[in-house]
Amino acid sequence: MGALHRQRPYFFFLNQTSKIGERNILITSAVLSGLALGSMYGLIALGFHMTYVVSNTVNFSQGSSVMLGAVLGYTFAVRLGLPLPLACAAALLCCAAFGLLVERTLVRPFASRGSNAWLMATVAGGIVLDNVVLFTFGKEPRSFPPMLSERPIEVFGAGVFPLQLIIPVVGIAIAAALAMLLRRTRHGKSLLAVVQNTDAARLMGINVTRTIAVTYALSTALAGLAGLLIAPLFSVHSDMGTLFGLKAFAVAILGGITSAWGVMLAGILYGVAEALVTALLGSSHTQIAMFTLVIAALALMPNGLFGRAPVKKV
Amino acid sequence: MHAHVHFLHIVRHLAIAVAALIAAALPAAAQDTVKLGLVAAISGQSAKSGEAIVRGLSVALDEINAKGGLLGKKVELIVRDDESNPAKGAVAARELVQREKVAALFGGLDTPVSLAIVPFANQSKVPFMGVWAAGTPITRNGAAENYVFRVSAVDELVDKALVDYSIKKYQVKKPGMILINNPWGESNEKGLRAALAAKNIPFAGIEKFETNDVDVVPQLTRLKEAGADVLYLVANVAPSSQVVKSLDRMGWNVPIVSHWGPAGGRFSELAGPSAAKVHFVQTYSLSGKLSPKGDTVLAALKAKYPAIKTLADVTPAVGIANAYDAMHLTGLAIAKAGSLQGPKIREAFYAIGPYEGLIKTYARPFTSDNQDALSENDYIFTHFVDGEILRLAH
Numbered sequence: 001m002g003a004l005h006r007q008r009p010y011f012f013f014l015n016q017t018s019k020i021g022e023r024n025i026l027i028t029s030a031v032l033s034g035l036a037l038g039s040m041y042g043l044i045a046l047g048f049h050m051t052y053v054v055s056n057t058v059n060f061s062q063g064s065s066v067m068l069g070a071v072l073g074y075t076f077a078v079r080l081g082l083p084l085p086l087a088c089a090a091a092l093l094c095c096a097a098f099g100l101l102v103e104r105t106l107v108r109p110f111a112s113r114g115s116n117a118w119l120m121a122t123v124a125g126g127i128v129l130d131n132v133v134l135f136t137f138g139k140e141p142r143s144f145p146p147m148l149s150e151r152p153i154e155v156f157g158a159g160v161f162p163l164q165l166i167i168p169v170v171g172i173a174i175a176a177a178l179a180m181l182l183r184r185t186r187h188g189k190s191l192l193a194v195v196q197n198t199d200a201a202r203l204m205g206i207n208v209t210r211t212i213a214v215t216y217a218l219s220t221a222l223a224g225l226a227g228l229l230i231a232p233l234f235s236v237h238s239d240m241g242t243l244f245g246l247k248a249f250a251v252a253i254l255g256g257i258t259s260a261w262g263v264m265l266a267g268i269l270y271g272v273a274e275a276l277v278t279a280l281l282g283s284s285h286t287q288i289a290m291f292t293l294v295i296a297a298l299a300l301m302p303n304g305l306f307g308r309a310p311v312k313k314v
Numbered sequence: 315m316h317a318h319v320h321f322l323h324i325v326r327h328l329a330i331a332v333a334a335l336i337a338a339a340l341p342a343a344a345q346d347t348v349k350l351g352l353v354a355a356i357s358g359q360s361a362k363s364g365e366a367i368v369r370g371l372s373v374a375l376d377e378i379n380a381k382g383g384l385l386g387k388k389v390e391l392i393v394r395d396d397e398s399n400p401a402k403g404a405v406a407a408r409e410l411v412q413r414e415k416v417a418a419l420f421g422g423l424d425t426p427v428s429l430a431i432v433p434f435a436n437q438s439k440v441p442f443m444g445v446w447a448a449g450t451p452i453t454r455n456g457a458a459e460n461y462v463f464r465v466s467a468v469d470e471l472v473d474k475a476l477v478d479y480s481i482k483k484y485q486v487k488k489p490g491m492i493l494i495n496n497p498w499g500e501s502n503e504k505g506l507r508a509a510l511a512a513k514n515i516p517f518a519g520i521e522k523f524e525t526n527d528v529d530v531v532p533q534l535t536r537l538k539e540a541g542a543d544v545l546y547l548v549a550n551v552a553p554s555s556q557v558v559k560s561l562d563r564m565g566w567n568v569p570i571v572s573h574w575g576p577a578g579g580r581f582s583e584l585a586g587p588s589a590a591k592v593h594f595v596q597t598y599s600l601s602g603k604l605s606p607k608g609d610t611v612l613a614a615l616k617a618k619y620p621a622i623k624t625l626a627d628v629t630p631a632v633g634i635a636n637a638y639d640a641m642h643l644t645g646l647a648i649a650k651a652g653s654l655q656g657p658k659i660r661e662a663f664y665a666i667g668p669y670e671g672l673i674k675t676y677a678r679p680f681t682s683d684n685q686d687a688l689s690e691n692d693y694i695f696t697h698f699v700d701g702e703i704l705r706l707a708h
Contacts, residue, residue: 026535029564033529139361141552143583150586152563159563233559234528235552235584243526279532283495283522 029158030279031272036164036233038271039171042264043226044248045255046175047219049263052252053182054191054215057107057118059099061126062223063245067238068129069095069224070231071137074144084145088228095224096217098129103216108209126245134238141240144231167229168268174222175264182260191215250294256307266305270294347390348383348654350375350644351410353403353431354422354446356395363423363578363633367445368393370637371420373614378645385652389645392416396427403427404434411440417654418443418644420637423578425449425498435461439656441663443644445636448472448574449501453685461660463685465640465673466632467574469498471690472595473505476571477513479593479695480544484569488518490542492533492557494549494575495522502548502573518542525553530560538566547572547592554592555584562588569593571695577630582698589698593706596696597688598635598673600625601704607672611638626701639671643679643687 044066048058059065072094076087106121148166152159182188193201194208202208227241234240247270255266270290277289297305352371354364368391375391383389392414396403403424410416411434418441421428428447435442436457444452444464453464480486491506493499503520510517518540521533534557537545547557547570554576561568572594582589600612615634616622628634646669648654651662663685667678679687695706 023539026532026539029535030532033531037529139357140579141584142580143555143586146586152565154565159565161563230528235555237552240526243524275529275532279535282536283533 030275034272034275038268039168042267045252048252060122063241064126065223066227067241069227099220141235141237256304262306351416366633370634374641400430490537551579558585
């Protein structure tokens with residue numbers, strides 16, 4: 001930390017004592033904070049996007065999957081002493097398995113009957129998971145082992161943990177991969193075929209049930225990944241995911257849930273806007289300003305910022 | 315046929331009469347002990363506080379019973395979980411008073427729960443002893459006959475103590491506040507504003523943050539930009555550690571003077587090495603050289619609870635110490651009252667003292683104008699080093 005102070009004068013054109021310089025640091029650090037958090041919202045929102053485009057359903061326990069990723073990562077790495085990469089991989093696999101379970105027990109039984117009760121069932125599933133973790137993992141928040149989050153580096157005068165710069169990179173890479181997968185590969189095209197016409201897809205030999213199940217597994221694994229990425233910057237506890245899940249759903253809708261790129265971009269925009277509002281207007285205005293912005297954006301663009309209007313066949 | 319029905323009637327009447335007799339006899343038999351009740355968070359995020367209170371009360375209770383109990387009877391503690399929920403706390407208090415006929419109630423960590431119990435305690439004339447929750451209006455509740463007493467910190471006085479400490483230790487000129495966005499944060503904003511106004515010190519700004527905020531850098535940068543030279547922190551352990559991590563990232567080395575939130579959990583683990591920079595208020599610490607009384611209580615704790623091995627296992631010590639002294643003071647009041655009737659115990663509270671307790675020697679712990687046994691002179695400042703709460707020199 002002392003070193004950081006000494007380094008400061010060498011950086012960029014900023015003069016630490018000038019008001020303009022400090023305002024710049026304020027904005028830079030807000031943008032950097034917002035990029036990391038926003039990419040995390042984007043990652044979770046990509047999970048909403050995936051299940052929506054393939055099955056027209058979403059998993060409202062995504063927030064709890066964020067928590068599950070972090071809690072399992074902590075359990076494997078700290079309590080069982082596995083090396084961190086192995087612990088993270090194991091946690092992601094478990095999250096994927098949880099996704100399969102959610103789809104099989106909370107979505108499929110309702111969706112197959114044309115009922116919308118999966119909506120409430122997945123909300124309930126998330127609450128059940130939160131409480132199971134509360135009783136098994138414990139009540140006290142715990143600290144995740146640091147991953148590139150011990151020593152801050154300086155970017156344009158603002159301190160930032162390297163992990164915070166990695167989260168947006170991971171987020172954008174995954175959004176790009178998903179967009180590629182869906183539009184360019186045979187697997188992806190078969191996914192899209194499922195959503196366009198389930199019966200036709202089935203006739204063409206596509207295993208619809210399995211495709212949807214795999215999508216759920218992938219989407220909860222993404223939420224788990226978001227949890228693992230945020231955990232070193234945060235603390236691990238049973239209700240850590242609730243608010244993330246909520247904001248991510250707002251982001252998914254804002255981005256126009258049908259576009260992977262749109263969802264990721266909306267996440268980053270949301271995160272940066274949130275941090276800027278806090279930095280420039282003060283923290284008491286953040287939630288009011290952000291959700292008003294979301295409502296206004298949706299009123300002006302009902303299909304989200306980057307979504308397309310669904311084609312209605314008559 | 316008719317006679318048969320008549321017979322059944324008699325049997326039913328008899329059965330009801332016998333049941334009523336048994337019901338009437340039961341409380342009388344149960345009153346062979348003096349019952350005291352505790353309503354605290356035994357489960358949920360604050361479960362550790364409930365555990366500490368139970369331990370402190372129990373060790374004191376054992377000492378009282380070893381000396382023959384109260385009014386010639388053994389004393390018994392009945393514990394109810396409020397799950398940090400005001401409605402559940404109020405129901406539990408009612409049940410303890412009306413069904414279990416407790417002579418006095420003890421309260422837990424959460425100010426909202428205690429505030430929900432206060433009107434009931436005053437109405438039903440049962441002494442209610444706070445051992446943790448610091449909300450100012452718990453004891454200062456405006457009731458004509460106030461049955462609420464406390465052996466703990468008081469928000470309003472803590473805020474004065476935070477300001478005094480920052481003047482003495484850091485010669486503060488322009489402090490900033492970083493407060494949790496809930497009623498606790500709000501009550502301390504009021505207290506800190508008043509305490510600063512009394513000392514004629516301007517403040518750089520007031521920033522709020524949420525319990526689940528990951529990143530507090532934007533708020534802290536605003537305070538830094540406004541020229542804050544000390545930060546007053548009011549938040550529980552997890553959000554407090556997010557403030558410390560955000561400061562680390564900014565590379566801003568500013569003194570932090572805090573309410574006792576960090577004491578409620580694994581602050582060293584959550585906030586990392588910079589946790590030690592946060593100086594927070596406590597009423598008692600088990601670290602360093604203890605008074606003979608401190609040694610006795612620590613030994614009794616270790617004997618009764620084998621899970622306690624090091625000092626890190628008895629954090630937060632405030633819960634234990636406040637509860638221990640509160641139990642003894644309540645015992646003295648009941649003995650002095652010579653009765654289990656609430657109004658008599660209440661009068662006796664004003665008449666007890668001096669009593670050599672764990673936290674201090676109470677000359678006259680309670681008066682009708684001040685039902686708080688501790689004042690800002692009894693607060694100490696501490697910090698976390700490797701999971702242990704250590705005393706700081708003033």
